[in-house]
Amino acid sequence: MSFLQTITALDPEQLKQRIYAVTELEVQRVLAKRTLTVDDFPALISPAAAPSLERMAALSRKITRLRFGSVMKLYAPLYVSNECVNACLYCGFNVQNRLARVTLTRDEVLREAKAIHRLGFRHLLLVSGEAQNKVTLAYLVDIVRELTRLFAGISIEIYPMDCESYRSLVAAGVTGIAIYQETYDRSLYKALHAGPKADYDNRLDAIERAGQAGMRDLGIGALMGLTDFRVDMSCVAIHAAYLMKQFWKSQISISFPRIRAAAGSFVPAFCVSDRDLAQTVFALRLVLPDADLVLSTRERPAFRDGMADVGITRMSAGSRTSPGGYSLEEDSLEQFQIADTRTPEEVSNMLAAKNLEPVWKDFDRSFLFE
Numbered sequence: 001m002s003f004l005q006t007i008t009a010l011d012p013e014q015l016k017q018r019i020y021a022v023t024e025l026e027v028q029r030v031l032a033k034r035t036l037t038v039d040d041f042p043a044l045i046s047p048a049a050a051p052s053l054e055r056m057a058a059l060s061r062k063i064t065r066l067r068f069g070s071v072m073k074l075y076a077p078l079y080v081s082n083e084c085v086n087a088c089l090y091c092g093f094n095v096q097n098r099l100a101r102v103t104l105t106r107d108e109v110l111r112e113a114k115a116i117h118r119l120g121f122r123h124l125l126l127v128s129g130e131a132q133n134k135v136t137l138a139y140l141v142d143i144v145r146e147l148t149r150l151f152a153g154i155s156i157e158i159y160p161m162d163c164e165s166y167r168s169l170v171a172a173g174v175t176g177i178a179i180y181q182e183t184y185d186r187s188l189y190k191a192l193h194a195g196p197k198a199d200y201d202n203r204l205d206a207i208e209r210a211g212q213a214g215m216r217d218l219g220i221g222a223l224m225g226l227t228d229f230r231v232d233m234s235c236v237a238i239h240a241a242y243l244m245k246q247f248w249k250s251q252i253s254i255s256f257p258r259i260r261a262a263a264g265s266f267v268p269a270f271c272v273s274d275r276d277l278a279q280t281v282f283a284l285r286l287v288l289p290d291a292d293l294v295l296s297t298r299e300r301p302a303f304r305d306g307m308a309d310v311g312i313t314r315m316s317a318g319s320r321t322s323p324g325g326y327s328l329e330e331d332s333l334e335q336f337q338i339a340d341t342r343t344p345e346e347v348s349n350m351l352a353a354k355n356l357e358p359v360w361k362d363f364d365r366s367f368l369f370e
């Protein structure tokens with residue numbers, strides 16, 4: 001059964017009822033198990049698990065150290081374009097926001113990349129809005145080929161593509177992809193999106209096309225605050241477990257961005273507190289011990305510092321969320337406001353103070369048999 005069939009067969013209301021019916025006794029039973037599976041996620045994400053947060057944190061920390069060691073992988077996003085044809089209600093790049101738009105030229109991308117390289121990063125995340133006529137496959141292949149001279153890992157967070165296009169990007173040097181479903185609730189998804197992104201099935205399937213094309217890092221996630229995070233993150237957990245089985249050669253990573261202020265006037269329907277987000281991280285770690293859990297600079301420094309050694313394994317640092325943000329003067333639109341404005345060096349020092357080794361590079365192309 002494909003994941004699309006799985007999610008279509010899943011009744012979100014039933015899942016919600018299951019989560020809210022969990023008792024504290026059931027949570028204790030789950031926490032006492034030797035091996036947890038994704039079937040245990042509803043118990044761990046339930047309100048009934050909230051009193052067990054410290055126990056979950058301790059288990060999450062232990063599992064993270066056992067599986068990953070005392071390390072934190074670091075990466076930086078490079079926004080190549082803020083042009084977009086979609087009108088996602090929650091996003092600053094929404095086509096209806098009449099603000100400065102830019103797609104970086106090849107030379108400007110390289111200037112940005114060199115600035116990021118000088119900061120120490122060897123893992124880059126290329127980000128763009130959805131403007132296929134500006135950020136074309138040929139443009140991406142060209143810049144990726146050039147960027148492989150500087151970066152060992154190059155991930156993309158762009159519009160969904162077909163498998164052949166992903167194969168071309170892998171051949172050029174792309175190693176990973178991040179593509180978030182935003183919400184797994186089909187009717188809410190429809191209400192929030194206008195433009196090509198409104199095609200729920202095409203977006204959901206994209207990660208599998210990328211896996212078939214040979215990407216070694218497959219990243220999924222949901223935008224927390226659009227709906228009840230307990231239900232959406234349960235779907236993320238099921239999705240990640242599915243991908244781990246299907247694409248066992250790839251690393252599966254999970255992001256859980258909370259909605260941040262952006263251009264426009266979108267107000268999130270649900271408030272996701274720090275405790276809620278921490279519970280999400282611990283629950284994911286307990287049922288998916290091998291998944292990379294990613295925390296971006298959307299989150300405040302104090303929260304990021306606290307989460308650094310209890311489940312998170314990958315962080316961005318020193319991020320700029322506008323095209324040209326690292327090296328150019330132009331004042332173009334940011335996708336969202338960042339909360340952790342520390343330099344990569346400051347983040348690295350924070351990690352060292354926690355006895356965590358910052359990992360700037362975790363892959364080399366010479367590992368590949370070609």
Ligand code: SF4
Binds near residue numbers: 085087093095
């Ligand atoms: S979320 Fe992505 S696709 Fe939607 S408006 Fe923003 S940049 Fe465009």
